[in-house]
Amino acid sequence: LDAGEYHLAATLDSGQAFRWVRRADGAWEGVIGRRWVEISDIGGGRLEVGAQEDPGDWGWLRAYLGVDDDPVAIARTFPPDPQLREAVSAFPGLRVLRQDPWECLASFILSSTKRIVQIRQVVGMLCERFGEVVDVPSGHHPEHSFPKAAALASAGEDALRGCRMGFRARYLHATAVRVASGALDPDRLSRLGLPLARAELMACPGVGRKIADCVLLFSCGYPAAFPVDVWVLRALRELYFPTRRPNPARLLAFSESHFGPYGGHAQQHLFHYFRTRSVRPASVRRTGGVASGGGFGAA
């Protein structure tokens, strides 16, 4: 695929999707819908892709990867803040994926107060136990599709809890029932408009503003949706309010007005930049109550 500037690793490993695995040779393997897929960055703005099932014209994969977005044009819509510029230039070509809305919703219900590596484990177990077998090339370990809502609804809450998701089992099961019964149609959210789609999502148990915005951004095509999690909260405080201490509600209001029509893309850059920067020599925590840097990037 001709992809232009595309940072494959940052895109697939920035907490948007939870089923991609990097092979020793640098290629990424995953499952999209019922298809096993492999993707490699071969340089020159090109991605080498392979699938087990008949891929047709690859339009489904182009859409998933967002290769037809123009990251340079999108970045031009961002406010000209030096802090944001630095985050963007740290991972040029970081894209926002367009995932299946049900898979995205279910995955992020499992995400609350969990580390990304643990979310991957729980999602993997969920697919293994309740998904359908997917055809893979010979020699590869078996793969499964993401379970349908009906499968999780009929499995029951206790069976879901067996996938080590703890208190989130009740939320996931209740939401699966909503979707399986037709009370919520995740595929329809992209046509409702942002406020209505967000309200529909937040009517699900265990889905608040943050998880709703993740689903809206990563699967429903609303590039202005701006999920504020603990990392983005830190980023906003330290980059934009180093001396004051605005509460989360105030920061949410700021995020809605400051970052523009592609705010969600800016958010993903801030999230990935701060999360990867924090992997540094430890013992920086608990530096005191003053919010002037907190250790991040103090030159």
Next chain:
DNA sequence: GTCCAGGTGTTCC
């Protein structure tokens, strides 16, 4: 042992 994780719902003032 203690703290924290791509939060949310409930309870209390």
Next chain:
DNA sequence: GGAACACATGGA
């Protein structure tokens, strides 16, 4: 209205 707390689980 907003702050405080409970909720499972596992790794640092």
